[in-house]
C-alpha cells in the first residue's frame with residue numbers, strides 16, 4: 001500500500017507483520033494488539049521501533065498505557081462506513097496525548113481524508129492509484145469547520161468570537 | 167430567521183463544488199455507482215424506484231418566502247413542478263436528473279439552503295416545534311438550539327459514519343409538537359426551580375421495526391454544555407452501537423441492551439473529561455444566534471384587543487368559523503394567531519405542493535406572516551404570525567388555493583409516507599389508502615364530530631409514516647404479492663407518548679377503509695362527553711374495537 005504522510009507519498013519505514021508470521025530480527029514493525037500483549041517484552045528488547053494495529057472494535061484505552069513505547073498506532077477501517085476509528089483517533093490525541101503516528105489502514109478513501117485528518121490521523125495507507133493530487137483536492141475541498149477537533153484547525157465558533165487583539 | 171454569515175455560506179458553496187466534481191467523475195465513468203453511492207447519499211441523493219430523489223433539508227422546518235420561491239423555481243426548472251414535504255420537515259424532489267443535481271444544489275446555496283446529510287448514517291435534519299417563537303406555552307425558542315445543533319452536526323469529522331442515521335428534535339414547550347420522544351435524541355427545554363433554563367435530554371426513542379419511547383438520560387443540562395454533552399453521547403454510541411445488523415444499529419437498541427443507567431454512567435464519564443473544553447458554548451454565540459430569532463415587529467393595533475381563538479368572527483361565516491376553530495392556534499402576542507395551512511385536502515397527495523402553490527403561499531406569507539413559512543412534521547405548513555384581523559382575508563386567499571381544509575389533527579390530516587408509488591423499499595402503497603380514507607370521511611362536519619384523531623400510514627416496516635405513533639396506525643404489508651394493511655391503535659407522538667398496539671390480523675386493501683370506519687364507529691359509540699379517540703381507547707382498551715372488527719372468534723389474533 002502506498003503511504004501518504006503530510007500529503008506526500010513517502011517510502012514506508014514500517015513493516016506490517018501479520019499475526020501468524022514471525023517477527024523479523026530487525027527493522028520497524030507494526031504488530032497486532034494480541035501479539036503486542038503477549039510478546040511485549042521481546043518486542044521492546046529488539047531495540048527497533050514498534051507499532052500496534054488496532055481493529056475497529058478495539059478502543060484507544062487498549063493501548064493507553066503503552067503509548068510511550070509505540071511509534072505508530074494503526075487504526076483499521078475494515079469498511080469505510082465503520083466510523084469507530086475516528087473516535088479512537090481523537091481519544092488517542094485528545095485524552096491520551098499521543099504524539100506518535102496515527103495511521104489509517106483498510107478501506108481508506110479520498111473522500112474521507114479530511115475527516116480523518118481532523119480526528120488526528122496523520123498517515124494514510126491509500127489505494128494503489130491514489131495520488132498526492134487526490135490528497136490536495138480532498139483536504140482543500142472544505143475550509144470551514146464547525147467543530148473543534150484534534151487537528152487544531154480553528155472552528156467557526158472560535159473565528160466568530162476571537163477576542164480582538166488576542 | 168437565521169441568516170448565514172460568511173462562514174456558513176462558504177461551507178455550503180464549497181460543498182456544492184465538491185459534489186459537482188463527484189458527479190462529474192461518476193458521469194465520466196471514473197467512479198462506479200458503488201463508489202458514488204456514499205458520496206451522493208451524503209448530499210441527500212437517493213436512487214428510487216423510477217428515478218433519483220433529492221431530499222432538500224429545511225432546518226427545523228423554517229423557510230423564508232424567498233426560499234420557498236426558489237424551491238418553486240427549482241421544481242419547475244429541474245423537476246416536474248411539485249415537491250413533497252416529508253415528516254422530517256424536508257422537501258423531496260422525485261424526478262431530478264443526476265447531471266443537474268449540482269446545479270440544483272448551487273441554486274439552493276444562493277438562498278442559504280442545502281441537502282447535506284439528509285440521508286446516510288449520520289445526523290439528519292434537526293427538527294423543532296413548528297410553533298416556535300409563537301406558542302403560548304413556550305419556555306424558550308427551540309430554533310435557537312436546533313440551529314446550534316445544526317452547525318455542530320454538519321460535516322462532523324468524528325460522526326459522519328455512525329452505525330446508523332441519527333435524528334434529533336427540540337421542543338421549547340411542555341406540549342410537545344415535535345415528537346421528541348420518538349427521536350434518537352429528544353431535547354426538552356426546561357426551567358429549573360431557581361429559574362435557570364436548560365435541557366432535559368431524552369435518548370433512544372424511535373419508530374421503525376422496533377418502536378421505542380425515549381428515556382431521560384439527563385434531567386437537567388445547563389445551556390452552555392449542550393454540545394459537549396451531545397458529543398459525549400454520540401461518542402459512546404459511535405463506539406458501542408451495533409454495526410453487525412442494520413436493524414439493531416439505532417441508538418435505541420444500545421439503550422435497550424445496556425440499560426439507561428449504564429449508558430448514563432458511560433456518557434457522564436466521557437462528558438466530565440471534556441465539558442469545559444472548546445465545545446463549551448460562549449454566551450456570545452448563544453446571544454448571536456438568539457438575536458436572529460428575535461420576534462418579528464408585531465404591530466397589534468390598540469383597537470383589536472386579543473380575542474380567544476374561535477371567537478374572532480363567530481356568526482359571520484360558519485365555514486370560516488370552522489376553520490378558525492380547527493386550523494388556527496393561539497399566539498403568545500395579543501392580537502396575533504398561528505395559522506395552519508392544510509396540505510391534506512381531499513384531492514391532494516399528503517404533503518405535496520405544486521410550484522404555483524409554493525409561489526402563492528410565499529406571496530401570502532409576505533402579506534400576512536412577515537415572509538416566513540414553517541413546515542411541520544405532520545406535513546402541513548404554518549404561518550406563525552398572523553394578525554387576528556387578517557384571519558378572514560387570509561382564509562379567503564387560502565380557500566382559493568385549496569389550502570384551507572379545516573382538518574388539522576382530524577382523521578383526514580393523515581401522515582403518509584410515499585409508499586410503493588415511489589419508494590423502492592415499500593411493501594404496499596400508502597398514498598391511495600390515505601386518499602380513500604379522506605374520501606370516505608370527506609364530510610367535514612362528521613370529522614369535527616369525531617374530533618382529534620391522528621391517522622398515520624407507512625408503506626413498510628421502516629415506518630416513515632410514523633404509524634406506531636398514530637392514534638390509528640396503518641402499516642402496508644406484502645402477502646404473496648398482495649397488499650395488506652395491519653392496523654395499530656393507541657399510539658401517540660406527544661408528551662404522553664405511546665406505541666400503538668396491533669389490533670388483529672391485517673386487512674386486504676379493499677377492506678381497510680371499512681375497518682377504519684368500524685374503529686371510528688366503535689369510538690363514537692363508547693365515548694364519554696368530551697373524550698377524544700385516544701382518551702377513550704386508553705380508558706376501554708382494545709376489546710370493543712376487536713369485537714367490532716373481528717366478530718367471529720379468530721384464533722389468528724395474537
Ligand code: SF4
Pocket residue numbers: 583584585586589590591592593624625626627628629630631
Ligand atoms: S415506510 Fe417504507 S415504504 Fe414508506 S417511505 Fe419508508 S421505506 Fe418507503
